[in-house]
Amino acid sequence: MDKDRLAHLEQRIHHLITVTKSLTNDPHEELLKIIHRPGWTTPAELALVTSAVDQLIRQTETLNEARTGLLEGARSVGG
Numbered sequence: 001m002d003k004d005r006l007a008h009l010e011q012r013i014h015h016l017i018t019v020t021k022s023l024t025n026d027p028h029e030e031l032l033k034i035i036h037r038p039g040w041t042t043p044a045e046l047a048l049v050t051s052a053v054d055q056l057i058r059q060t061e062t063l064n065e066a067r068t069g070l071l072e073g074a075r076s077v078g079g
Helices: 003-022 028-034 043-076
Strands: none
Touching: none
């Protein structure tokens, strides 16, 4: 394999590690506190936030599936 391309892939994997670690610093615990404040939201705003939470759940599940597939595929190469 071309050394430059391998170095580029390694750089991208390091970047993936960095952005993945940033996901652990999320605001979700704060959201749990916010939604219980008196007068926090209207029915329309509740629907909007619920939709956003549902979308983030789906995206996170997809991310986890992609990461699992990536690792399984990489392990099987040359094996």
